[in-house]
Amino acid sequence: MRFGVVIFPSKEIQDFANSYRKRYDSNYALIPPHLTIRSSFEATGLGIQDIAKKIDNIAKDFQPVSLRISKFSSFAPVNNVIYLKVEPSEELEKLHNDLKLNFTSEQEYSFVPHITIAQNLSDDEHSDVYESLRMNKVSFEETADRIHLLYQLENGSWTVYETFRFGKE
Amino acid sequence: MRFGVVIFPSKEIQDFANSYRKRYDSNYALIPPHLTIRSSFEATGLGIQDIAKKIDNIAKDFQPVSLRISKFSSFAPVNNVIYLKVEPSEELEKLHNDLKLNFTSEQEYSFVPHITIAQNLSDDEHSDVYESLRMNKVSFEETADRIHLLYQLENGSWTVYETFRFGKE
Structure with a gap:
């Protein structure tokens, strides 16, 4: 079974992201808008309850985390x-690293906190869309007080297994 | 904001349900396969954290609940x-009723525990699909130890806000 750990931003940000994802994100129907903290990992030999317990222990050590969004960007090329x-913030980085220590994932990019709004576009389409977006002003600021552990179904979509609130007793 | 409370069955059952939902359920992309405990409700004057607290208190009073699935059925006509x-079981009924006491929803059907696999079919298509399925044997039995509070985005899809484990301290 494949797992992932994400933050779902507020409904406001999710609706904003979906207004683009609907047209440009091939994963639009598979998962709501999210900030990936730990990308897709297999946890060999660990049951989902063991995984949940580890994440619960990590989450307890955190306080609510600020999310500041100020622009569109791209991973091209x-x-x-x-x-x-x-x-980026120290807290998000630490959260990512604490989860990384416990769960290894296949794709080890360096951690760039982001909420995807477009993917799997052709080079031309990517350029067009990015050019039209990159100069737009975006400004969101909010606090995330929880992370979610998800698992992937056979059709590629993700179901939430558990929520972990930061610092919760 | 619209809220709902559901049980997500195991990955095995979700994958089984999705094999039909993919073709026959117009809500396939909006939410993973689920058993609705409290259908879509508005909670006027209550913040999402108040709602979560109420549900947390209810969930604490429950023990894990058995889910037994033995056949396909239909709400036609x-x-x-x-x-x-x-x-149906006393525990599921009590869970539904406890949530009903706290949150009124618009569509008040009597509570029939179910996992939807097809909807918004034409009469003819519904008859065809149901005739092909109704005699099939289905047999799942498992225990659900949690419920999830979800909210609806503007595109109609649902995001999980929080998980509540039964009987958890």
């Missing part, structure tokens, strides 16, 4: 992904 | 919904 850039 | 029938 590495890949044609356009995203809402979430300003 | 009331509507063209085909579903996996979840055997």
Whole structure:
């Protein structure tokens, strides 16, 4: 079974992201808009309850985390992904690293906090969409107080297994 | 904001349900396969955190609940919904009622525990699909130890806000 750990931003940001994802994100129907903290991993030999317990222990050590979004950005030329850039912070970095220590995932990119709004576009389409978006002003600021552990179904979509609130007793 | 409370069955059952939903369920992309405990409700004057607290208190009073699925069924002629029938039980009924006391929803059907696999089919298509399924043997039995509070995005899809484990301290 494949797992992932994400933050779902507020409904406001999710609706904003979906207004682009609907047209440009091939994963639109598979998962709501999200900030990936730990990307898709297999946890060999660990049951989902063991995984949940580990994440629960990690989450307890955190306080609610600020999310600041100020622009669109792109991972091109590495890949044609356009995203809402979430300003890096020590807390997000630490959260990512703590989860990384416990769960190894296949794709080890360096951690760039982001909310994907477009992917799997052709080079031309990516350029067109990114050019039209990159100068747009975006401004969201909010606090995330929880992370979610998800698992992937056979059709590629993701179901939430459990929520972990930061610092919760 | 619209809320709902559901049980997500195991990955095995979700994959089984999705093999039909993919073709026959117009809500396939909006939410993973689920058993609705409290259907879509508005909670006027209540913040999502108040709602979560109420549900947390309710969930604490429950022990894990058995889910037994033995056949396909249909809500026709009331509507063209085909579903996996979840055997009614006192615990599921009590869970539904406890949530009903706290949150009123618009559509007050009597509570029939089910996992939808087809909806919004034409009369002819509904008859064809149901005839081909109704004699099939289905047999799942498992225990659900949690419920999820979801909210609806503007595109109609649902995001999980929080998980509540039964009987958890």
